[in-house]
Amino acid sequence: EDQVTQSPEALRLQEGESSSLNCSYTVSGLRGLFWYRQDPGKGPEFLFTLYSAGEEKEKERLKATLTKKESFLHITAPKPEDSATYLCAVQAGDGQNFVFGPGTRLSVLP
Amino acid sequence: SAVISQKPSRDICQRGTSLTIQCQVDSQVTMMFWYRQQPGQSLTLIATANQGSEATYESGFVIDKFPISRPNLTFSTLTVSNMSPEDSSIYLCSAGTGGEPQHFGDGTRLSIL
Numbered sequence: 001e002d003q004v005t006q007s008p009e010a011l012r013l014q015e016g017e018s019s020s021l022n023c024s025y026t027v028s029g030l031r032g033l034f035w036y037r038q039d040p041g042k043g044p045e046f047l048f049t050l051y052s053a054g055e056e057k058e059k060e061r062l063k064a065t066l067t068k069k070e071s072f073l074h075i076t077a078p079k080p081e082d083s084a085t086y087l088c089a090v091q092a093g094d095g096q097n098f099v100f101g102p103g104t105r106l107s108v109l110p
Numbered sequence: 111s112a113v114i115s116q117k118p119s120r121d122i123c124q125r126g127t128s129l130t131i132q133c134q135v136d137s138q139v140t141m142m143f144w145y146r147q148q149p150g151q152s153l154t155l156i157a158t159a160n161q162g163s164e165a166t167y168e169s170g171f172v173i174d175k176f177p178i179s180r181p182n183l184t185f186s187t188l189t190v191s192n193m194s195p196e197d198s199s200i201y202l203c204s205a206g207t208g209g210e211p212q213h214f215g216d217g218t219r220l221s222i223l
Contacts, residue, residue, distance in 0.1 A: 032209055032210075041216070045214075091208070094208070097155055098143075098212060102151065
């Protein structure tokens, strides 16, 4: 069975304090790994797709990396507006469905 | 990327009634999905809505409770039937194609009294 775990469950950072969020997965043939950001009262907002180990994607203060067992979302010099829940999802084999992790609630304090 | 609109955005319903949630996509998409998200928790897939065929339900979700329609490539509905307080949740619609990211609506916040 495909599984996704995320750590930490919650993270509080001071503005400018860089850190990383982890997404560990067990899947029968990875088709894609997806990172989303979810703000309260909103649906998940797509951030990145990673397809193969060694791949990296960047967007502003965020950088996502992928290995064969996990993905990291690195946040460099975060700002309060980066506060949100970050969700990781995997898509396996030739399937269409996503399996979501439980998410990491990030709070960035000014 | 596709823009997803859901209606209603929230509702408060009486026990035993049914509510139909609408999901509209601004472009034609192959796959549409319905999720449930309990407060503070992650997303659980209810079913995949296939145009021209029956929806595919995940374990623990049945058609009698969550009937789904997919009349064309831009629209789908999810009905929550015979509601009980346990059905209070956020219901999310998404659209995507295999290997590509799914894009989400802002969800329907449902409370059952």
